Amino acid sequence: MGERILDREFFARPAPEVAPGLLGRVLVHGPVAVRLTEVEAYGPPGEDPASHTYRGRTPRNAVMFGPPGHLYVYFTYGMHFCANLVCMPExxxxxxxxxxxxxxxxxxxxRSRRHRRGTDAPLSGAGRPIPxxxxxxxxxxxxxxLGIAREHNGLDCCIDGASPRILAGTPAAPASVWSGPRTGVSSAADVPWRFWIDGDPTVSPYRKHVPRTRPT
DNA sequence: TCCCGGATTGACT
DNA sequence: GTCAATCCGGGAT
Structure with a gap:
């Protein structure tokens, strides 16, 4: 209540169109709210080699083929979760x-969640609080x-009062939005589908994809 | 069934 | 700058 939710129609467009319009919006889950400052668009099957859906629908990516405005959460590198918002019609x-x-x-x-990562792990930053x-x-x-993990995969973010939910809020001024190649992506590195609020200190440092080799 | 390597992060040289 | 951690998806065999 109170804060208006971004409507589902907002997401029923190509991801590269939705992405810049998401900057400045606020995602709320439980007690934590995050104002988005950096996002990346991933395209439909057959068109974007970097997308999880490039080769079609599988059990893992099924949510991305579902209704727009839902959360797609995936597990990667054996230890991390990442969150997406589904675009385009079902x-x-x-x-x-x-x-x-x-x-x-x-x-x-x-901050507590970040420091708590891995009960055996020492606090990051040599015990100092994370900035x-x-x-x-x-x-x-x-x-x-945000406290988002596997169990939140598929949740609808366009429901008023739900958690997580995406607030309409105030989008970033278009003039402050910059774009460039996606981070950590080995294919389709030429498309400028990463969008960020220029000058915002919370934008992650750009790291180009680093191919790794293994000894024979 | 095998096996490569990832939409990452943090620790370390 | 380098590298390990640590699952698991999914194409290859």
Missing amino acids: GRGSGVLLRAGEVVDGIPEA DRDLARGPARLAVA
Whole structure:
């Protein structure tokens, strides 16, 4: 209640069109709220080699083929979760990866979750508290800060009062939105489908894809 | 069934 | 700058 929710129609468009319009919007889950400052668009099957849906529908990516405005959460590198918002009408298979944001509510809870990562692991930053700007700076960090994991895959973010939910809020001024190649993506590195609020300290540092080899 | 390598992060040289 | 951690999807065999 109170805050208006972004309508589903907003998401029923190509991801590269939705993505820049998501900047500045606020994703709320429980006590934590994150204002999005960096996102990446991923295209439909057959068109975007970097998309999880490139080769068609599978059990893992099924949510991306569902209704727009839902959360697609995937597990990667054996330890991280990343969150997307599904785009396009049902059946198309595209979305926007939430890469970074500013924690605007629930900072103590977000920080506690970040420090709690791995009960055996020492506190990051040599025991010093994680700076506010780093709490949701990066897709896996953002997921941890919001408390989003596997069990949230498929949830509808366009329901008033639900959790998580995406608020209409105030979008970033178009003049402040920049775009460039996607991060950590080995294919289709030429399409400028990463969007961020230029100058915002919570935007993750750009790291180009680094191919790795193994010894024979 | 095998096996490569990932929409990442944090620790370390 | 380098590299390990640690699951698991999904194409290859």
